[in-house]
Amino acid sequence: MTRTLSRPERIAWVRLARTPRIGPLTFHRLIARFRTPAAALEALPRVSNLTAQPADRAEAEIEGVEALGARLTACCEPDYPPLLAQLDPPPPVLAVRGGVGWLKKPTVALVGSREGSGAALLLAERIAADLGAAGFTVVSGLARGVDAAAHKGALETGTVAVLAGGLDHPYPPQNRRLHDAICERGAVISEAPLGTVARARDFPRRNSIISGVSRGVVIIEAALRSGSLITARAAADQGRDVMAAPGSPLDARARGSNALIKQGATLIENADDIIAALGDAAPPLRPHSVGPLFHEREGPPPPPGLPNKIAALLSPTPIHVNDIARLLEAPAGAVAAALTELEMNGQAASLPGGYAASSGAAFS
DSSP states (O other): OOOOOOHHHHHHHHHHHHSTTOOHHHHHHHHHHHSSHHHHHHHHHHHOSOOOOOHHHHHHHHHHHHHTTEEEEETTSTTSOTTGGGSSSOOSEEEEEEOGGGGGSOEEEEEEOTTOOHHHHHHHHHHHHHHHHTTOEEEEOOOTTHHHHHHHHHTTTOEEEEESSOTTSOSOGGGHHHHHHHHHHSEEEESSOTTOOOOGGGHHHHHHHHHHTOSEEEEESOOSSSHHHHHHHHHHHTTOEEEEEOOOTTOGGGHHHHHHHHTTOEEOSSHHHHHHHHGGGSOOOOOOOOGGGOOOOOOOOOOTTHHHHHHHHOOSSOEEHHHHHHHHTOOHHHHHHHHHHHHHTTSOEEETTTEEEOGGGSOO
16 A cells, blocks of 8 residues: 655654665565654664754755655555566665656667777667557666666656656756756656765666666676676566577676576567567566555564574675575575664665665665
8 A cells, every 4th residue: 555655754754764774675564563764763763872863964865856846655655666676675765866657658668888889879769769659668877888778768858767866966968968868758766865976886786776676677788797787687586577688709898698598588679579579478566555554564573593693694795685584494584584683783775676785885
């Protein structure tokens, strides 16, 4: 069940979401336990040594976002991207500048090399234009190369850019004109607080949102070690379709996308291939129930020693909660409870899509 928050509820929601050392996993466990963000904020001094973000800072961020012609939307609200709301857990709050309706249409992400070949750039632009003409919203990350080409191809029919930094710090600077055009004809979204300047460790979060708002992800030219492969991995973990365009075996920029095809990604050459691959298997949009109307209750505390075992596994590279549970042969619920404890102690960071990492991966 969804509902629109009142102004005081929105301020409380943002305060809890922006409190240092409270990531998506911990946020949702606190809401599940205390039912509302206001109650969770009131209980915070009793359950941790954390200090909640001051109300005036949360209100200032809300007003700053609104001054840009944008809006902060909570994951319990009806205008929150429906596919992103299906993640476990979804980002608690998202800043949206432009039309929120673009993310309620069928969405496909196109990503690839920042130093893409001419052939890759032409292919990305052509596929994006054809997908747009077929009624899809094209999603990408506003990066140089393939991302920018995809946005340009879909600009006339609607495209969505996902930022790693705040809405007021689009990156890279050379794509500022493209960014402004997308704000007018599509939408720009960000999980990061206003004022955040994107750092390298913020891009995996951005990549998981690109895949999270999309029904499928298409990789057009990616090296073996690239952010595009992080997006593909996130898409697979989120149950999205993963597709890739083949490239020359002589071009190192295509080795990652070719490797994805070898591993089972659908080979595509044009927009028709993408539409056929999605077919009737596209994940349906289902209602989500988050926020003040949780049905789940807080589980038992993690067994002794489990938090330390989890902390030893964490690094700046995100790892899925289910993988942690499998490695430690521990129940997923116990792992989630232990991660909450670690995050509130500053030893872990929960990330969108059910990922966790060492504490440096969280927004400061």
